Amino acid sequence: MPIEPFLTLEGVRYRFPGDPADTVAGVDWSLPRGAIHCLLGRSGCGKTTLLKLAAGLLAPDDGAIRIDGVPLRGPSPRVGFVFQAPTLLDWLSALDNVLLPVSLKRRPKASDRDEASDLLAAMGLGALAGRRPAALSGGQRSRVAMARALIGRPDLLLLDEPFAALDALTREELQDDLLRLCASRGTAALFVTHDIAEAVYLGDRVGVMAAGRLVHEGAVPLPRPRPPGIRYEPAFGAACRALRAIMDEASDAPSPPIGRAA
Incomplete structure (x- = not known):
């Protein structure tokens, strides 16, 4: 079939x-x-x-x-989109960058924050959720961008x-x-x-x-x-x-x- x-x-x-x-x-x-x-x-x-x-x-x-x-x-x-550059917002933490697509539509719920935390943990960034992009390596920023694209479970x-x-x-x-x-x-x-x-x-x-x-x-x-x-x-x-x-x-x-x- x-x-x-x-x-x-x-x-x-x-x-x-x-x-x-x-x-x-x-x-x-x-x-x-x-x-x-x-x-x-x-x-x-x-x-x-x-x-x-x-x-x-x-x-x-x-x-x-x-x-x-x-x-x-x-x-x-x-549909989620991951661009050539991570395009993270410098003034937001890694967690809040992941939550950005949700934040643009409504106030994130506790369940949204839990999902964002789980995504970061799955990518080995659980301990870095509070860091801003300037304190992350290039690979870590790319992982945050990928988590952001997946937050809505596309x-x-x-x-x-x-x-x-x-x-x-x-x-x-x-x-x-x-x-x-x-x-x-x-x-x-x-x-x-x-x-x-x-x-x-x-x-x-x-x-x-x-x-x-x-x-x-x-x-x-x-x-x-x-x-x-x-x-x-x-x-x-x-x-x-x-x-x-x-x-x-x-x-x-x-x-x-x-x-x-x-």
Whole structure:
């Protein structure tokens, strides 16, 4: 029995005003509930714009975006977003930064504060809940940003290269945190990255984007769960090489005229 998609993109197009070509040029993709999909691509390929369309932060010029079968008309409470930078408020504690999405709607309840505390504890920051961002490391700030995106228990988490500025070891730790939290909450995730190894480690499926088009989408041939040591196994390297070849081929190919399928 086929798994019903939770996020659906059909023929999605978007062009920034004044640009000569579409930034997102007719993308079809679907993401089942609880799955993690990664979107790979070089800088400027349109992957961040596609993520903002999926978040309802931009409206498509053409095509349809649906969340659980319902057309997306703007930001949805069922969707959490993690930006490239943590974007924490300097004057708030880590706990209050996590609670910010709740505070913008209403006064947080004791249950909200308990959930925020639990999220911070799950990320190893339970003892640092009272610290302000200036007293946190880069990895700790990223963990707070991820907890903030999860505070409303969203069904879908959208992440825009959130670990790109971190050192390799911290990045791997945060990847494991993300996998663990999504699995425990049944949260689906669409993760944008330019790091092939990151996409292979995180994703159930990986898409490759080039010149605004989705030029490849396929399953990652690795089992779940993925222990950290899998990064050094031959199957992991083979999956990375295959995606690199697809990206190189997409970069070498001439862009098709606007309006034609890739």
